[in-house]
Amino acid sequence: MNAFDYVGLQSLKHKHMPDNQSTITKLIAFKERDKFSSSAWEERGLNPSPDDEMSHYLQQFFNDCAAGLADAVENEASPAKLKSLLKRYLGKIKYRDYDTEEGEFICDLFEEMAHIIGVNINDDLNNWLHGRTLNVLWKLKSIFNKTKPAEIQFTSCTGCEVELETHIISKQEGIPDQGWMIVRCNNCNEFNLLSFGKGIRQIQFINYGWIETLPPDKFNHTQALTRLQQVRTYRR
Structure with missing residues (x-):
């Protein structure tokens, strides 16, 4: 063409x-x-x-x-x-x-x-x-993995205010905080910054997608917000 x-x-x-x-x-x-x-x-x-x-x-x-x-x-x-x-x-x-x-x-x-x-x-x-x-295996795993979550978290999307739904499938003491996650809302494609704290063993994202993880030893909250803005600017 x-x-x-x-x-x-x-x-x-x-x-x-x-x-x-x-x-x-x-x-x-x-x-x-x-x-x-x-x-x-x-x-x-x-x-x-x-x-x-x-x-x-x-x-x-x-x-x-x-x-x-x-x-x-x-x-x-x-x-x-x-x-x-x-x-x-x-x-x-x-x-x-x-x-x-x-x-x-x-x-x-x-x-x-x-x-x-x-x-x-x-x-x-x-x-x-x-x-x-x-890719097919990942899809099959998501279809058959219907375990009832131990906890459900909701965070409002900064773009459209839809509640971003997170299922904490299982928790375990001793697992450190994994830091910040940059995610993208499925409804409006806005990038958001989320954190889930310590003890998260298995997690499932319901109506948004993972983009990037910011480890706590390299990013404090201010640095994570700066990285979020870079992602918003670059990927729009």
Whole structure:
């Protein structure tokens, strides 16, 4: 699929309904951003990738993907077609060519584009990152693990005020506090900071997803809030 250049994308501004225009504008911003700059790596707590050739390739790859999606939006493609297109781009990248941190970085960028066009490809990203068999096993475990929780906690999402539901499946004395967790609300995609205290042996997230754990020996509350803001800024 031919990629739109910047001028071509800008020329669409007067030709679309507001929703389409908003989507195209976000894709333009995504395309223009230096997605693999040194600061982009550092914001993830990682050293910049020493492989400039790899970063250049991925930058161009994601630019082409954003342009292809913009082309599809311009032609009023359905959500199903947009999702199929995004999945085809994901299929062009081989996970074995990248280490774990690079793979997670790639998944985050695909998730960002999926959010822009309003589709969900989380299962495909999990299959790509972890392998289809492991992903299926995780799903089966969640289906059959219906143990009554020892405790249920609710925390209001800072974005939409939906109650984020946490099931404490089991507790055990002597287990230290695991620190802060950055999570994402399934309802509004807002990032939140949660902490569950000591003695948590097994836990289940009901209506939100885990993003990152901030260990207490490296993050106090103020530092955790700073990291939360970095995640909000980077992953929106």
